[in-house]
Amino acid sequence: MKNRKIANKLDQLLEIHQFKDYCPNGLQIEGVAEVTKIITGVTANQALIDFAIAEKADAILVHHGYFWKGESQEIVGMKFKRIKALIENGINLYAYHLPLDVHPQLGNNAQLAKLLQITDRRPLEPWDKRSVGRVGKFAQTISAELLAERIESVLSRKPLHIDGGKKEISSVAWCTGGGQDYITIAAEQGIDAFISGEISERTVHIAREMGIHYFAAGHHATERYGVQALGDWIASELDLDVQFKDVDNPV
Known part of the structure; x- marks a missing residue:
């Protein structure tokens, strides 16, 4: 399925237009146009990205994505490494914050x-x-x-x-x-x-x-369970290969 078609369906399902959020909801970083495999997780950290690369996924779907209000706008250091890995491997990044809470x-x-x-x-x-x-x-x-x-x-x-x-x-x-x-x-x-x-x-x-x-x-x-439920919906309704990866976090 086309990456933007997936975004449109999720945007409508979660009614993102109803929210004033701390970050953009939807497709945050564009990758390959055709998506067949999605890795879901709580946060788009480096470990999740590395796992998605190893699994040859076309997209990552998370609750905590990037570009938060108030954060530094420079794409350097850790942020650069993450975004570089996504772009070089053609991985789409979808993120839904408050809409996925509610x-x-x-x-x-x-x-x-x-x-x-x-x-x-x-x-x-x-x-x-x-x-x-x-x-x-x-x-x-x-x-x-x-x-x-x-x-x-x-x-x-x-x-x-x-x-x-x-x-x-x-x-x-x-x-x-x-x-x-x-x-x-x-x-x-x-x-x-x-x-x-x-x-x-x-x-x-x-x-x-x-x-x-x-x-x-x-x-x-x-916050492990909303993204899993959304992943199950995608697998059922959009007929895509979806896999949840839990990157442990004690906080």
Whole structure:
């Protein structure tokens, strides 16, 4: 399939025009015109590029691509090496950031909720249907200790738990990756727990003082699943060879 046709289909599926993002969504670096094999991953790092080259892939699809707002515009050093490898090997780079977080079926938040058995999902910010933060509940109340064990079992990574004081958890909000600052909105709504990827120094005090459990489950660990779901969609709907490569990242 033509590289730009793939981009058009993904752009429409993920409704990228609905988002003001920190980076361009879609085809970021153009490679060969005809694409038959795609490697998916969380981040377009050198290890993923090297793997795609070894597998003779025509394209890479990631959640974290390039050209972020505020970063240096010079193509030197690490950035040069990555882009040079892509161009020399004719590899297309597709990247979808916020649109892949938010998609109601394929997105990172939707996939994490499915894995953690969270139901009745809705936007954390009810005035914004594209809110990156989400809120839902568990079928039965669960202790903080058991929720931490469930997260570790599902993600194969022990979360950092900041105790919010409540004995039982029924309602839960979450935002994968670096969404820790949504905890304040969750706490103001009286939600029992908040799950995200990262944690900041201030997040500890917010959780303790506002009475909400916080689970930092890993940026990479919480964002492995959206790109896999999107890859499965591509394989099924576009009949392309798609392979996920997990480049380990402890953060």
